[in-house]
Amino acid sequence: MRALQDLRHVLKTLAQEAEVLSAVGGAVEDLERPDFEEREDQALNEDERIFETIFEKSLDGTKPSLYRPTPPLTRSKRHLFRYFLDGSFRSYFLGTLLEHERETPVHFAQIGACVLRREDNGSVRREVLEIRNLLLAGRKRLSPELWDTLKNAAKTAGIRLVDLEERDIVSRVLSDFDLRNKAAGKVRFEMHNLEAELIREVLPRLAMDRWLVVDGSLQFQPTLNDLSQKDGIQPVLGVAKNFRKDPQFIFGRGPRSERRSIYKLLAELEPYHRTAAYSARQGKLVFWYVRLREQTQMDYPLMGVVKAELVNPSQEPVPSELIDLLSRALVAERSVTPHGQDRRWHAHLYPIPSCATS
Numbered sequence: 001m002r003a004l005q006d007l008r009h010v011l012k013t014l015a016q017e018a019e020v021l022s023a024v025g026g027a028v029e030d031l032e033r034p035d036f037e038e039r040e041d042q043a044l045n046e047d048e049r050i051f052e053t054i055f056e057k058s059l060d061g062t063k064p065s066l067y068r069p070t071p072p073l074t075r076s077k078r079h080l081f082r083y084f085l086d087g088s089f090r091s092y093f094l095g096t097l098l099e100h101e102r103e104t105p106v107h108f109a110q111i112g113a114c115v116l117r118r119e120d121n122g123s124v125r126r127e128v129l130e131i132r133n134l135l136l137a138g139r140k141r142l143s144p145e146l147w148d149t150l151k152n153a154a155k156t157a158g159i160r161l162v163d164l165e166e167r168d169i170v171s172r173v174l175s176d177f178d179l180r181n182k183a184a185g186k187v188r189f190e191m192h193n194l195e196a197e198l199i200r201e202v203l204p205r206l207a208m209d210r211w212l213v214v215d216g217s218l219q220f221q222p223t224l225n226d227l228s229q230k231d232g233i234q235p236v237l238g239v240a241k242n243f244r245k246d247p248q249f250i251f252g253r254g255p256r257s258e259r260r261s262i263y264k265l266l267a268e269l270e271p272y273h274r275t276a277a278y279s280a281r282q283g284k285l286v287f288w289y290v291r292l293r294e295q296t297q298m299d300y301p302l303m304g305v306v307k308a309e310l311v312n313p314s315q316e317p318v319p320s321e322l323i324d325l326l327s328r329a330l331v332a333e334r335s336v337t338p339h340g341q342d343r344r345w346h347a348h349l350y351p352i353p354s355c356a357t358s
Helices: 002-017 036-044 144-156 179-205 223-228 262-267 320-332
Strands: 019-022 067-069 081-099 102-118 124-137 160-163 211-215 236-240 248-251 258-261 273-275 278-280 285-291 305-311
Touching: 002 124, 002 144, 067 320, 081 124, 081 179, 102 179, 124 144, 124 179, 144 160, 179 211, 179 223, 223 305, 236 320, 248 262, 258 262, 262 285, 273 320, 285 320, 305 320
Parallel strands: 081 211, 124 160, 211 236
Antiparallel strands: 019 081, 067 273, 081 102, 102 124, 236 305, 248 258, 273 285, 278 285, 285 305
16 A cells, blocks of 8 residues: 555656656556566577587486486475575556657556475465565656656655666567567566575575575576576576477487477476486576476376476586486475466466465
8 A cells, every 4th residue: 555655656746747648547457478488488598499418417327318207205205395486576557658759658566576485394484575666667768857857756755766678688578669568578577686686585594405496497697697606506496387389409419319399308208207407508507397297187298397497507417316306396396276267277386376475
């Protein structure tokens, strides 16, 4: 309620300096595009589409296979995943700000990120919660004087002003011309920055027997850089429910090597199995896929599969045993009843949906 009161103060200040055309029927919520996570994955990896380096090595010298069994490793046997991070946002189109021949859409958003800690008895509690309010507009679409007025009014109200036209890795996947369309991407980018802050805050509490599971990719900056600067792999696992559908994978070398699309790779991935781990970003990151559910329960082969990521500072092959361990623990987290209807139910992990509602 306080956020709305502060916002009214900002809009009242603006109305004294320029004309404000309110959204028809009041503020309109920006609905998230269903394929946005997939498009983010493409943007983060636009220079890599063919993956041919299997970046894992078994301690006993066994040659990596394309698929490996990963039967569930339950919390009662080994409680590996202790912390869970998720972010969320709500974004609203408020209207159009007119200044002579200039104009810009104005959006209000609230972003949040939450880390949950799970105890040995399975109960979860809030470890860290951060919520921030944003006001978004196009800086170049306004005079410097009006932008400064808007910035000062927002700051007084405890709201951060964000430039819709400033380029970033997320919002650049949308049209530069349509700023209203670009707002959702900009808000997501700010949410990812907030998630990075929380990862940095909880990192000292982690250990190789106390992992943090992040809902989404670890390839966003500054998270990738933060984890790459550490000595050895940090106990942070990224898990993406939606991912790009265009990569090709090469298995084997020489004339017997085989190229597979992601559809073929995952169509033959059996329940409670994982794929081999491939390298990205010149070995700074390794990723693989884990099937959580039987395909008979799904509509098509890519459902019931998650993409897992590890930041790899050494840029050396990661032990297969560690990837097996993490995958087995992931499979054990598959049983979940999400809050409300969610088309991604088949890839949810048990504690993650609770983050956004805690």
